[in-house]
Amino acid sequence: MTSDYAIIGGGIVGLSTAWGLLKRGLRVTVLDGDDGSFRASRGNFGLVWVQSKGMNQPRYAQWSQASAAAWADFAAELGDATGHDLGLEQRGGYDLHFSEQSLEATVAKYEILKQKLGGNYPYEVLGHNALRLEEPAIGPRVVGAILHHQDGHANPLRLLRALADDVRRLGGVILNGKRVTRVDKADLFRISCDDGTEVEAGKTVLSAGLGAAALGPMMGFKAPIRPQRGQVMITEKLPKLINRPSLIARQVDEGGIQIGATNEEVGLDDTVTQPGLSGLAAEAIAAFPVLAKAQLVRSWGALRILSPDGLPIYQQSPDMPGAYLVTCHSGVTLAAAHARFLPDWLEGADAAPDLEVFSEARFNVS
Amino acid sequence: MHSADLIVIGAGPAGMSAARRAAGSGLSVLLLDEQPAPGGQIYRDVDRASKTRGAILGSDFIDGLALTRRLAHDNITHLRGAVVWQIEEATRVNFTRNGKAELAEGRRILLATGALERPMPVPGWTLPGVMTAGAAQILLKQSGIACERAVLVGSGPLLYLVATQMVRAGVPPLALVETQTKADLARSLRHLGGALRGWPYLLKGLRMLWELRRAGIVRHVGATDIAVEGDRSASGVTFRVGGIEHRIACDTVLLHHGVVPNTQAARSIDIPHRWDDAQGCFAPECDEWGRTAVSSVFIAGDGAGIGGARAAALAGELVALEIARDLGGMTERERDAEARPLRSGLGAERAARSFIDSAYPPYAGALAPADDTIVCRCEEVTAGEIRRTAGLGCLGPNQAKAFVRAGMGPCQGRYCGLSVTRILSDTNGIPPDETGYYRIRPPLKPVTLGEIAALAEHETAEVGK
Amino acid sequence: MKPDSTFREIGPQTDRVTVRFGSSELSLPRGENLAGALLVVGVMPFRHTPLSGAPRGPFCMMGACYDCLVEIDGINRQACMLQVTEGLQIERPSIKGAGNA
Incomplete structure (x- = not known):
């Protein structure tokens, strides 16, 4: 079969991109892994998040802001088409602090970024009492929070499902249980899988998460990505307890309190550890003491896909023009950007976003 | 932190007999069980119930007394009401007792977690x-x-x-x-x-x-x-x-x-499982001594494949012998000599099994439930919703779980896992072994955040944020 | 209070203690399995599901299914894994608030 695009990787990044391309009338085939693949799309925290991103690269902050701003419309369109409520809430989010010093230091950094962004960085600092009015369950050890108004959260699994649903509805082909072993280019790209499946396409996007580390170099990319484990846990469903999300905890639309996440450099190991869980639980209880009585129902480890500087990579292959590497560790936040703006970049349209700072040129050794 | 040569999880027939046999061979044994009294489900509360209700429950039930009595041994520490929620590094068991989380370290672990109703x-x-x-x-x-x-x-x-x-x-x-x-x-x-x-x-x-x-x-x-x-x-x-x-x-x-092996603990530490067509369920892969692919972990009793209470008690002893040999408590020859009568007993116990399995197959209507029948009790997910995930490309239960939340509730998939595997297997036309099962993660049973957090106070956090 | 229950104790009556279930006082056999004791005095359902609000009661009686959850001291626990003790204060688990879509 021949498509305009072959997307390698059927996670949130690949499917958002596929969805955007399909909306432009392009023919798309997605090659997806199997039930046991490492899937960041199944394990992420679900924040649609702006604050703290791009402290050293304002363009990344802008890119996140642009996506966050496009999310509501994206969620509405995808939700209407599939009947899935993506659970999007964008009423701001917190960075909770347990010391005045860390709060002040963070605010200082935000101020610098705010200037670089021309003032578009709407946040406010809430002291303990102000925060308590917003979040009655907050604990005494929390000295305050930075409330950033561009932050929010969504239901990442419903996003994944809605995309899987709508990409098919729009005529996209998703091949599941595939392991891509080879990518060749003659007139067309030919993507070969270990089960003998071959897909031909005019262009190809490598959005295979950690799989890109192996496939990338075969396609002319540096693909300097590594896994970073994040352990996450979620409680039983509870009555409304937390109004806005934070990096420590959020109440998901089904009712559970999701708590995360660790940052651990442990390679391709997605195990859950008791010290990991204990540390997360202790911090969550410090933030919201009433959680001490909540039952932990599930936990998991998921592997973030990190570049050396933590920023996304958007790169066309110098060896195989028409092949693009798209990878990031914020697939949920950036889903709207990948659906709405990235197709212009892939198509080389006039309206294409400037993604130069996210190219692999930044990884050149001097 | 508790420590022992052998940690046995489950005080049913397999766990009790294994604990005693291992203790008798000189090993220190920590027996962890959720219930307030030993017996497992088959001999539940037999010490008490046999006195007042023995005539109703019958002689097979009262047989359990022989096992519970033998738990009184200096080498056995029996912790009642111990709910295991995680096994780590194949040697450490994290559990909760009386509202407090505790850790136990064992040189070997025996999973004797028995069966669940299909x-x-x-x-x-x-x-x-x-x-x-x-x-x-x-x-x-x-x-x-x-x-x-x-x-x-x-x-x-x-x-x-x-x-x-x-x-x-x-x-x-x-x-x-x-x-x-x-x-x-x-x-x-x-x-x-x-x-x-x-x-x-x-x-x-x-x-x-x-x-x-x-x-x-x-x-x-x-x-x-x-x-x-x-x-x-x-x-x-x-x-x-x-x-x-x-x-x-x-x-x-x-x-x-019918009943099926309770494989939650074994799956949580990635012990490979195989689909057993005759019994219509997954069973962990273990050898004739209950040894698994994880070298320090053994499985005995119905948790390794349904055989019934007597078979479980015999298997528990066999596995205990191998663990004793493994830890230097006896020679291979001694082990084999002591194993011989147990094996012959086990053969007789298993003899009726294939007859029972084929005379009383599972109810077909419950293996392929109607679309509007709830399959996942916790998250109220129907069979039809599971079938539709196949159309969305879900080849196995983990992707289906992410799409429709089946298996995400507090029972951790115990009462929907096999249904989901079978429905996906039938809908996709892919055998159960390839379809697979939920990846089981801690907690094996819900545990409060307060209980887990209390353990953090004793540790320097190795975890960054 | 003896609500109609379809569960009957066949053994000898044992020592009773008083526990509270919501606003009512119950007399239950000391040390017995809490789920069983509640069934005998006609407590049903034990809880409602947080999703559809469907009623539920004990199903497996062996700590596997979580349909017998009750709230004690603010913690949702399986009644079938607890014993009756004097002065227990038992509530039906609170369901998700209405404002929480």
């Missing part, structure tokens, strides 16, 4: 008043509580056992609605060679049937289209036999169509 999703099975037949038996054993106006539904010898115990208790069931057919019985006859070696079990079965007939209990055999009726709770059960529709008004419906 999930039996039929319309209405989530209504109050619907329980497993095993639950009714537990009520009778542990609490001396009998269900009035009950109908037993499904297949397998346990239905007869529960029914006869109810008769003896003076609270007979209204009827038995059995799903196995005469054809199943005919097919099973070819296994009779083996079953004749297990003749005591057949004799017991016939005796129970005779007891039920004498008590006037109606049996409907070959039932299909089973559904539980009721609005706020069960009020009746409907079914068809030979094209004729039946309805029995009742207050309690007791479901049972």
Whole structure:
């Protein structure tokens, strides 16, 4: 079969991109892994998040802001088409602090970024009492929070499902249980899988998460990505307890309190550890003491896909023009950007976003 | 931190016999069990119940006393009410007892976590008043509580056992609605060679049937289209036999169509499992000594494959012998000599198994439930929703779980896992082994954040944020 | 209070203690399995599901299914894994607030 695009990787990044391309009338085939693949799309925290991103690269902050701003419309369109409520809430989010010093230091950094962004960085600092009015369950050890108004959260699994649903509805082909072993280019790209499946396409996007580390170099990319484990846990469903999300905890639309996440450099190991869980639980209880009585129902480890500087990579292959590497560790936040703006970049349209700072040129050794 | 040569998880027949045998070989044993008294489900609370209800529950139940009595041994520390929620590094067990999390370190771990009732999703099975037949038996054993106006539904010898115990208790069931057919019985006859070696079990079965007939209990055999009726709770059960529709008004419906290994703990540490077609379930891969792919972890009893209580007790001893040898407590020769009589006993116990498996197959209607039947009780996910995930490219239960939340509730998939695997397997046309099962993660049982967090106070956090 | 229950104790009556279930006082056998004891005095359902609000009661009686959850001291726990003790204060687990879509 021949498509305009072959997307390698059927996670949130690949499917958002596929969805955007399909909306432009392009023919798309997605090659997806199997039930046991490492899937960041199944394990992420679900924040649609702006604050703290791009402290050293304002363009990344802008890119996140642009996506966050496009999310509501994206969620509405995808939700209407599939009947899935993506659970999007964008009423701001917190960075909770347990010391005045860390709060002040963070605010200082935000101020610098705010200037670089021309003032578009709407946040406010809430002291303990102000925060308590917003979040009655907050604990005494929390000295305050930075409330950033561009932050929010969504239901990442419903996003994944809605995309899987709508990409098919729009005529996209998703091949599941595939392991891509080879990518060749003659007139067309030919993507070969270990089960003998071959897909031909005019262009190809490598959005295979950690799989890109192996496939990338075969396609002319540096693909300097590594896994970073994040352990996450979620409680039983509870009555409304937390109004806005934070990096420590959020109440998901089904009712559970999701708590995360660790940052651990442990390679391709997605195990859950008791010290990991204990540390997360202790911090969550410090933030919201009433959680001490909540039952932990599930936990998991998921592997973030990190570049050396933590920023996304958007790169066309110098060896195989028409092949693009798209990878990031914020697939949920950036889903709207990948659906709405990235197709212009892939198509080389006039309206294409400037993604130069996210190219692999930044990884050149001097 | 507790420590022992051997940590045994589960104080049912396999765990109790293993603990004693290992202790007798000089190993220190830590026996962790959720219940306040030893016995597991089969011998639940036998120490107490045998005194007042022995006559109702029968001699097979009272046999459990021999096992519980032998737990009194200097080398055995039995922690009651210990709920295990994580196994780490194949040697550490994290559990909660009396609202407090504790850790235990063992040189070897034996999983003796027994069986669960095979999930039996039929319309209405989530209504109050619907329980497993095993639950009714537990009520009778542990609490001396009998269900009035009950109908037993499904297949397998346990239905007869529960029914006869109810008769003896003076609270007979209204009827038995059995799903196995005469054809199943005919097919099973070819296994009779083996079953004749297990003749005591057949004799017991016939005796129970005779007891039920004498008590006037109606049996409907070959039932299909089973559904539980009721609005706020069960009020009746409907079914068809030979094209004729039946309805029995009742207050309690007791479901049972076999038991399956409880594999949660084994799966949580990535022990490989294999689909057992004869028993229609997954079983962990282990050798004749209960050894798994994780070298320090062993499995014995129904958790390794359904064999029944006596087989479990024998297997527990066998595995204990191997663990003792492994830890230098005996030579290979001593082990083999002590194992010989146990193996021959085990052969006899297993003899009747294939006959029972084919005479009492699972109810087909519950293996392929109607689209609107709930499969995942916790998250209220229907069979139809699971089937639709196949259309969305879900090849296995983990992607399906992410899409429709089946298996995300507090039971951790215990009562939907096999259903989801089978439904996806049937819909995708991919065998169960390839379809796979939920990846089981901690906690094996819910644990409060406060209990987990308390452990952090003793550690320097190795975890960044 | 003796609500109609379809569960009957067949053994000898044992020592009773008083516990509270919501606003009502119950007399239950000391040390017995809490789920069983509640069934006998006619407590049903035990809880409602957080999703559809469907009623649920004990199903497995062996700590596997979580349909017998009750709230004690602010913690949702399986009644079938607890014993009756004097002065227990038992509540039905609180369901998700209405404002929480």
